[in-house]
Amino acid sequence: MDGDVSTETGSRHDRSPLKHNAVSCEKVTKRFGSELILDEVSFELTKGSFTSLLGPSGCGKTTLLRIIAGLEKADSGDLIMGDPSSKNSDAKPSMAVVFQQGSLFPWKSVRRNVAFGLELAGVDRATIAERVDRTLEMVHLTGTAKKFPYQLSGGMQQRVGIARALALDPDILLMDEPFASVDAQTREELHDELLEIWERTRKSVLFVTHSIDEALVLSDEVVVMGARPGRILRRFAIDLPRPRTEESARILPSFAELHHDIRKLLVRTAVDTFNA
Amino acid sequence: MTKVADDELRTEVVKPASTARTDGRRVRSVTPLKWTVRITAVVVFFIVWQVYASGVSPLLLVPPSAILAAGGHMIASGQLGTDTLLSLEAMVTGFGLALLVSVPLGLIWARYRVVDWVIQPFVMAIFSTPLIALVPLYVLWFGFGFAAKVAIIGSFSFFPLLLNTYQGAVSVDPMYRDVARAFRATDRQTWRHVVLPSCIPYIAAGINISLGHALTGMIIAEFYTNASGLGGLVLNNADTFQTARMFVPIFVVMGLGVLLMSSTRWLKRKIAPWAER
Numbered sequence A: 001m002d003g004d005v006s007t008e009t010g011s012r013h014d015r016s017p018l019k020h021n022a023v024s025c026e027k028v029t030k031r032f033g034s035e036l037i038l039d040e041v042s043f044e045l046t047k048g049s050f051t052s053l054l055g056p057s058g059c060g061k062t063t064l065l066r067i068i069a070g071l072e073k074a075d076s077g078d079l080i081m082g083d084p085s086s087k088n089s090d091a092k093p094s095m096a097v098v099f100q101q102g103s104l105f106p107w108k109s110v111r112r113n114v115a116f117g118l119e120l121a122g123v124d125r126a127t128i129a130e131r132v133d134r135t136l137e138m139v140h141l142t143g144t145a146k147k148f149p150y151q152l153s154g155g156m157q158q159r160v161g162i163a164r165a166l167a168l169d170p171d172i173l174l175m176d177e178p179f180a181s182v183d184a185q186t187r188e189e190l191h192d193e194l195l196e197i198w199e200r201t202r203k204s205v206l207f208v209t210h211s212i213d214e215a216l217v218l219s220d221e222v223v224v225m226g227a228r229p230g231r232i233l234r235r236f237a238i239d240l241p242r243p244r245t246e247e248s249a250r251i252l253p254s255f256a257e258l259h260h261d262i263r264k265l266l267v268r269t270a271v272d273t274f275n276a
Numbered sequence B: 001m002t003k004v005a006d007d008e009l010r011t012e013v014v015k016p017a018s019t020a021r022t023d024g025r026r027v028r029s030v031t032p033l034k035w036t037v038r039i040t041a042v043v044v045f046f047i048v049w050q051v052y053a054s055g056v057s058p059l060l061l062v063p064p065s066a067i068l069a070a071g072g073h074m075i076a077s078g079q080l081g082t083d084t085l086l087s088l089e090a091m092v093t094g095f096g097l098a099l100l101v102s103v104p105l106g107l108i109w110a111r112y113r114v115v116d117w118v119i120q121p122f123v124m125a126i127f128s129t130p131l132i133a134l135v136p137l138y139v140l141w142f143g144f145g146f147a148a149k150v151a152i153i154g155s156f157s158f159f160p161l162l163l164n165t166y167q168g169a170v171s172v173d174p175m176y177r178d179v180a181r182a183f184r185a186t187d188r189q190t191w192r193h194v195v196l197p198s199c200i201p202y203i204a205a206g207i208n209i210s211l212g213h214a215l216t217g218m219i220i221a222e223f224y225t226n227a228s229g230l231g232g233l234v235l236n237n238a239d240t241f242q243t244a245r246m247f248v249p250i251f252v253v254m255g256l257g258v259l260l261m262s263s264t265r266w267l268k269r270k271i272a273p274w275a276e277r
């Protein structure tokens, strides 16, 4: 199952030929009670890559992301932050999480929400102000700094959520279905914005979704998971050209092909799981 | 008004956000009609009272016009003002002390498991006791004066505040806690940035309920101590069959209650606007 992966696609010329890992999971296993949720899950998040975790509901995507974020503990297996093979990067990479909708602190203004991580870290006020402004600009929210989350649309709230994570300038961005509860049109706008942000920052992103389309539009790599127990079925390298937009990605023939392949895999697995 | 009544009738702990939501919507859409109906009902009520009371013994019921006249006299003589201030003084002191103790205690209760273990049986026991049973004890301890009143009012307002604060601190949305953890907040930072702000709507609801209890405590205290203040005014005028004069302090207490509760709700909307949606 693991053999058919090829992640070096050569579609980006500016990357060093050596592949570095931002995070790697080795045989991560997790149970809730007696139920096996994650069964020896191993995968690497390549440094500077946008990787999506795709799978049916309940397959353990959120659980895996939470383990990586440090919000949950694995029962066994290893989580390796950074690249142990590269000698000069002994510092652990920093991470920030973009949560699903409704995670903004309702009692904090947009500015204070975005400043949250920086305030916790004890960054001085001038730097915070400057960083918050810059980050809000990146997500096209200049001018809403004084508003409160309840005064914003769902799409705007998610932009703030992204800004809150980006403000820390983390090495790794973990995103758990951040666009699941916005309408289709807003979601497409947010995809384009996220692509643009990614082009500018080249963060390592782990993006959880159960939408094949979303995964394909955004990612360099799609890791497909199966359910009961949660495990990795296959990894797909997505070598659609970058810079991308929602539209430019969708019209490519290879988009349709990949979509078909992933769908087939998911359907087949669902049938197998059902029969088992 | 309905909101206050609901809060009063419900159990001591109110979930602030959810009730506010439906209420707000409903109120806004029918406001003009609602107020027309309401004011008409009040006016009709007083007219009926006026007409009906004119044919009843003035010992049992007096018409609103007589109450108004009595009120005028009592204001002019300065008696009403003096007694109202006397009552308010005890009320503010008792309620203020309760607030100062109960909110920190509620937070500590939610914060430390040991405190929870210790405090639970006491709170349960005292909360299940009708506090009025303790009034003679307070008189025994504190005498018939100001101190006893403060103790009575304080203990009447204490528990709704304590329980609401505790409830607020333990029912923080787990997602907010996750955010704090994911952003590497220390325990202290989590309290400051997440738990305390989450408590605000709960504490506001606690204040609202407690003020009602404090008013009850105030009147009871004045009945059982040296019969002073507004409660004393009710009692003394009832004893001397001056029914019209008896009604005046009752209306003052009523007005105080409405004023206090609507101002706390206004305050809550100001400091915790997010909890209204």
Ligand SMILES: Nc1ncnc2c1ncn2[C@@H]1O[C@H](COP(=O)(O)OP(=O)(O)OP(=O)(O)O)[C@@H](O)[C@H]1O
Pocket (backbone or CB within 6 Å): A032, A033, A037, A055, A056, A057, A058, A059, A060, A061, A062, A063, A064, A210
């Ligand atoms: N705290 C928990 N306690 C017990 N079971 C849990 C807990 N969290 C998740 N689970 C179970 O673990 C399984 C995987 O959950 P998880 O949320 O990781 O799935 P998911 O892939 O993110 O699904 P979705 O696409 O619906 O978000 C589910 O069966 C869920 O019921």
Ligand SMILES: [Mg+2]
Pocket (backbone or CB within 6 Å): A061, A062, A063, A176, A177
């Ligand atoms: Mg999930």
